[in-house]
Amino acid sequence: MKFRYLGNSGLKISEITYGNWLTHGSQVENDQAVRCVRAALDAGITTFDTADVYANTAAETVLGNALASERRESVEIFTKVYFPTGPGGPNDTGLSRKHILESIEGSLRRLRTDHVDLYQAHRFDYETPLEETMQAFADVVRQGKALYIGVSEWTAEQLKEGHALAKDLGVQLISNQPQYSMLWRVIEDQVVPMSEALGISQIVWSPVAQGILTGKYKAGGKLPEGSRATDEKGGADMIKRFLEPKTLRAVQKLKPIAEGLDLTMAQLAVAWVLQNPNVASAIIGASRPEQVTDNAQASGVTLDQDTLAAIDKALGKIPETDPSLTKSPARRLT
Template identity: 75%
Template sequence: MHFRHLGRSGLKISEITYGNWITHGSQVENDTATACVRAALDAGITSFDTADVYANTKAEEVLGAALAHERRESLEIFTKVYFPTGPMGPNDTGLSRKHIMESINGSLRRLDTDYVDLYQAHRYDYATPLEETMQAFADVVRAGKALYIGVSEWTAEQLRAGHALAKELGISLISSQPQYSMVWRVIEDEVVPTSSELGISQIVWSPVAQGVLTGKYLPGQAAPDGSRAADTKGGAKMIEGLLGREDLLRRVQDLRPVAQELDLTMAQLAVAWVLQNDNVAAALIGASRPEQVAENVAAAGIRIPGELMKRIDEILADSVVRDPRQTEKSSPTERLC
């Protein structure tokens, strides 16, 4: 395993970070989820990412139980706050002081830990003054309940404003968690340059484009049994937009010779690709089977030659989504409940 500094901080995290979005508490049974966490630990992963909204708080419980007997100081545990949880009352969502303070206590209880290494704003909250949000985060840090602060799917302007307030309050906003992959590059033009300037790193989710970049989904053919696209518990809904792009599926198949030249699987190529970006501290991987963890971890430390990076660009061509306005669209403009 290789490790990278998170932002301009002294904290190092494993460049392959294990995330339990969709899978834990919903898509897979708890014993399988625990086996996947054990596989991650065995592979040298020390960083684990979750969120209170995943499976409506159950994912945090599963992760906490799976890590219960590990030395806490040897782990980096991340969670997030924003989306509706619990009975979804009017204050069970967003980044108000009330919701943040109640949510961090709930997350710590479910994760069975005294603190998280990174506490992240899961989206930007247009319904709450940013000053209120950042003051609440500062108080969470000063209470010792979180060491660092991060965000997820914030625009460059939002990052700049949040970072300025954090600095004023004496806390460290060091990370951004956006979607990023060979086919989804909306952060490259604005978010990445701004983050580099401010000392913020990316922890990127969906580096394999929810499985599309593994090459398992073939144009005109049904989704394989056991795949996310065949999952009726939520996975299929998340991926249907990508599967409807037949031209993209054809272009992904053309990436196979590139992966073979590097002696990588298609999934390993996709994970290694996001790690070529110097502003990326870690690629988030998920798993429904322990062997998937071992496969993805093999992408750690891989360097893709420049000529092959160029060939990837040529193969994918105009199937890549680059519009930076897509980031802003990911945050609801109104409260969800």
């Protein structure tokens, strides 16, 4: 496992992050989830990402229990705040001072730790003054409950404004967590250049495009049993945009490229996002331990320019590149 610095900081994280969105506490039984975490640790992964909203806080509990026997200093634990949790009351969502300061307490309790390494704004909150949000995050850092702060799915301009406020408050905003894959490249035009200028890294989610880039979905074929596309708890909604026949046919053209490099298609997809120097880590999820072991082998893989060009040729105009698709919900969900 290789490691990279996260943003303009001294924090090193594993190139592969294990994330438990759509799995722990919902799609995957607890015992299996723990086995996935053990597989991640065995593969050399030290960085783990979750959020309070995942399975309405249950995912944090599962991760906390799975990591309880580990030396705290040997792992990096990330979580997030913004989306509704609990009963969904008027202050159970957003990035207000009240919600942030109350949410960090709940996350720490469920994760069984006295601090997280990175506390992230899960989306941008248009209804709370950014100054209030960043002051609350700064207070969380000063209280020792988070070491660094990050965000998720913020636009280039939002990153610029948030970074400036954080700097004025004496804290480090070092990361952004966007969706990024061969099929979803919307951060490349604006978010990545701004991040590079500010010293912010990307921790990218869905590098395998919800499983589409594994090649297991075939145009006109039956959806694989037990796959994310058949998961009615949320997975099916997320993956449906990639199930267009033309997309699936293009993805099949990647198979000979992967085989020529002695990689699985999933490994090729994860390695592809890691070729972007602004990407510090790729988040992988799994419902089975062997998926973790397989995907983790993408760390350290170098794809030459000919390979990258062949990937672009295979996919043609299929990848989404519109930077306006980096956005947060217009209003809080309640």
